[in-house]
Amino acid sequence: MDILNFENIFEGKLSRNEMIEPKDWMPENYRKHLIRQISQHAHSEIVGMLPEGNWISRAPSLRAKLVLMAKVQDEGGHGLYLYTAAESLGTSRDEMLDALHTGKAKYSSIFNYPTLSWADIGTIGWLVDGAAIMNQVMLQRSSYGPYSRAMIRICKEESFHQRQGYEIMTKMAFGTPEQKEMAQDALNRWWYPTLMMFGPPDVESPNSDNAIKWRIKRETNDQLRQRFVNQTVEQAEYLNLTIPDKNLKWNEAKKGYDFSEPNWAEFKNVISGNGPCNKERLDKRRQAHQDGEWVRAAATAYAKKQNESYQAA
Amino acid sequence: MNSPALFNYTLRLADSSLVLAQRLCEWTSVGPFLEEDLALTNIALDIFGRARHLYEYAARLENKGRSEDDLAFLRNDRDYLNCLICEQPNGDYAQTMIRQAMVDCFDLYYYTELAKSKDETLAGIAAKSIKEITYHKRHSFSWVMRFGNGTDESHTRAQNALNELWRFTGEWFERTEDEDNLVNQSIAVDVTAIHPKWEKEITELFMQANLSIPSKVFMQTGGRKGLHTEHLAYLLLEMQALPRMLPNAKW
Amino acid sequence: MSDSQGPLWEVFVQKKAGQPFVHCGNLHAFDKEMALQNARDLYTRRGEGMSIWVVPTNAIVASSPEDQGPFFEPSNDKVFRHPTFYPMPDVIKHM
Numbered sequence: 026m027d028i029l030n031f032e033n034i035f036e037g038k039l040s041r042n043e044m045i046e047p048k049d050w051m052p053e054n055y056r057k058h059l060i061r062q063i064s065q066h067a068h069s070e071i072v073g074m075l076p077e078g079n080w081i082s083r084a085p086s087l088r089a090k091l092v093l094m095a096k097v098q099d100e101g102g103h104g105l106y107l108y109t110a111a112e113s114l115g116t117s118r119d120e121m122l123d124a125l126h127t128g129k130a131k132y133s134s135i136f137n138y139p140t141l142s143w144a145d146i147g148t149i150g151w152l153v154d155g156a157a158i159m160n161q162v163m164l165q166r167s168s169y170g171p172y173s174r175a176m177i178r179i180c181k182e183e184s185f186h187q188r189q190g191y192e193i194m195t196k197m198a199f200g201t202p203e204q205k206e207m208a209q210d211a212l213n214r215w216w217y218p219t220l221m222m223f224g225p226p227d228v229e230s231p232n233s234d235n236a237i238k239w240r241i242k243r244e245t246n247d248q249l250r251q252r253f254v255n256q257t258v259e260q261a262e263y264l265n266l267t268i269p270d271k272n273l274k275w276n277e278a279k280k281g282y283d284f285s286e287p288n289w290a291e292f293k294n295v296i297s298g299n300g301p302c303n304k305e306r307l308d309k310r311r312q313a314h315q316d317g318e319w320v321r322a323a324a325t326a327y328a329k330k331q332n333e334s335y336q337a338a
Numbered sequence: 339m340n341s342p343a344l345f346n347y348t349l350r351l352a353d354s355s356l357v358l359a360q361r362l363c364e365w366t367s368v369g370p371f372l373e374e375d376l377a378l379t380n381i382a383l384d385i386f387g388r389a390r391h392l393y394e395y396a397a398r399l400e401n402k403g404r405s406e407d408d409l410a411f412l413r414n415d416r417d418y419l420n421c422l423i424c425e426q427p428n429g430d431y432a433q434t435m436i437r438q439a440m441v442d443c444f445d446l447y448y449y450t451e452l453a454k455s456k457d458e459t460l461a462g463i464a465a466k467s468i469k470e471i472t473y474h475k476r477h478s479f480s481w482v483m484r485f486g487n488g489t490d491e492s493h494t495r496a497q498n499a500l501n502e503l504w505r506f507t508g509e510w511f512e513r514t515e516d517e518d519n520l521v522n523q524s525i526a527v528d529v530t531a532i533h534p535k536w537e538k539e540i541t542e543l544f545m546q547a548n549l550s551i552p553s554k555v556f557m558q559t560g561g562r563k564g565l566h567t568e569h570l571a572y573l574l575l576e577m578q579a580l581p582r583m584l585p586n587a588k589w
Numbered sequence: 590m591s592d593s594q595g596p597l598w599e600v601f602v603q604k605k606a607g608q609p610f611v612h613c614g615n616l617h618a619f620d621k622e623m624a625l626q627n628a629r630d631l632y633t634r635r636g637e638g639m640s641i642w643v644v645p646t647n648a649i650v651a652s653s654p655e656d657q658g659p660f661f662e663p664s665n666d667k668v669f670r671h672p673t674f675y676p677m678p679d680v681i682k683h684m
Contacts, residue, residue, distance in 0.1 A: 046654070048651065048653055048654055049654050050654070098634075099634075102631055102634070105616065105631065106614060109597070109614060109615035109616070112597065112615070117594075118594045118617065119593050119594055122594075175614075178613075178614070182635070318593070321593050321594070321595065321619070324595065324619035324620070324623070325595065325619055327619070327620065328595075328619045328620040331620060333620050333621060
């Protein structure tokens with residue numbers, strides 16, 4: 026079969042809503058796009074453990090501590106599912122980690138903001154996980170089998186994350202005046218960074234076209250952002266918290282809210298390394314990797330001595 | 339039955355579990371590799387869970403309106419009754435695993451005995467813990483073997499950790515006066531009885547891992563009387579910061 | 590540097606006794622014991638299983654997409670392997 030034939034089979038599968046599997050022929054661009062998207066997603070989960078992990082030692086009750094640990098651990102698990110999905114496309118975890126540590130690979134800009142109070146942990150669960158879930162629900166139907174299956178597992182596990190965040194916000198917003206102040210302050214700081222999570226406006230999004238054609242993505246950045254705002258307003262109202270946007274207003278004609286765009290210049294700045302915590306996050310990941318090196322070497326040596334030699338796959 | 343001795347006894351077990359778990363969760367998100375990060379977090383979760391059950395029971399025994407969280411977050415270091423080994427810093431991964439192996443080995447004997455306690459609540463908590471600790475021990479023992487027999491570097495690190503931590507193991511096997519009564523009533527565990535079993539098994543593990551137990555070590559003690567190493571106050575300061583900053587808040 | 594995360598493994602979990610082992614994902618581990626423990630910590634955190642298999646990924650032998658025709662299509666026309674191929678008299682209610 027020549028390339029053209031392979032391409033027909035591939036296109037045919039896409040048009041019949043069938044999954045592409047690791048050993049199937051796929052266009053090189055499709056493979057590249059997927060590796061980039063899946064590994065970015067994996068990095069986001071792993072780096073995302075840090076801002077929340079920052080509060081595990083200071084969680085204010087035993088219950089809150091258990092829940093937060095379980096949540097951060099889930100995120101590690103999700104990173105792991107995604108790394109292995111990317112590995113099925115012919116890259117290795119080492120290559121991906123290397124790209125992260127050298128700054129070549131990107132991850133979600135949101136995790137470059139600091140977690141300054143316990144209310145930030147609530148806000149991350151409520152807004153950041155809420156936004157992430159919107160993306161992820163869509164990705165369950167992505168055309169690449171291992172990616173789709175990882176997302177199905179992730180969505181199932183994530184369902185408690187947003188609720189635990191909202192539970193924290195409820196306790197803070199209806200708590201003492203100081204707690205309420207923390208909650209409002211957290212919302213003020215996280216609102217626009219959360220809106221940025223859906224990516225640049227459609228008119229400026231370079232990767233969207235192909236991604237939608239290949240069914241790697243199924244809705245545009247702006248569609249998802251609008252849906253997120255629509256559903257979040259009511260949740261903020263219940264908490265008696267004010268979304269920091271004077272232009273936020275119901276628009277009957279489009280059956281949705283009008284809202285202010287985030288500061289896209291800031292977004293570009295954070296993406297390119299100048300966010301408040303880019304350096305801290307990457308330094309910490311690098312340090313952990315480096316500190317673990319002798320541990321991994323010891324495990325490798327021990328396996329060899331036990332006559333357990335498995336070729337690195 | 340609701341004697342101050344039983345309250346103190348339960349509190350001691352709770353404090354040791356909480357302080358150890360608080361140390362272990364420092365590794366969450368910065369473990370040596372992803373799979374191991376998740377594994378150790380699972381273990382910390384089990385131990386926090388056990389602490390929570392024990393504090394709940396202690397709060398009920400005390401019956402003065404203090405909650406599990408009050409006991410955990412609003413007591414000072416001099417009132418904390420945990421064993422010294424639990425509060426020791428994690429050090430490198432060898433030190434964390436050597437500590438964990440010694441603790442797991444001790445805890446498995448201890449909670450297996452406690453599961454036979456005449457106090458049904460303690461027996462119930464212990465019965466649940468046995469399964470968890472059995473798994474923890476399998477995990478930490480495997481790592482001691484890997485480090486002891488892995489590379490020169492891992493062997494050196496493991497040996498250093500053992501040299502550092504051995505002096506905190508004697509405290510486990512001291513019997514305190516208020517414990518004697520509880521032991522006689524078959525409520526508390528007689529630690530002197532499990533000492534030889536623990537020592538035999540842990541010696542065997544270290545032998546297989548090519549590690550040697552340091553000789554002529556002077557054993558440290560004091561945790562159960564609230565006399566700690568300098569590390570505990572910092573650990574509590576961090577852990578308790580928020581509830582102490584906003585004492586009227588509900589979380 | 591190529592193997593700093595250890596080799597890749599395939600994980601199969603059995604939900605209940607008697608049911609088949611189902612593939613549920615991958616992980617990295619340096620030895621058998623670690624692979625088993627990691628599989629437990631990663632894939633059964635929510636009570637998803639009661640028994641686990643782990644297999645080094647490089648021990649898996651897989652059919653390739655090109656095999657699809659010759660491997661699987663020939664069985665499509667063997668309808669006589671299915672019970673519905675055989676008409677039964679109406680009066681026979683159970684067989």
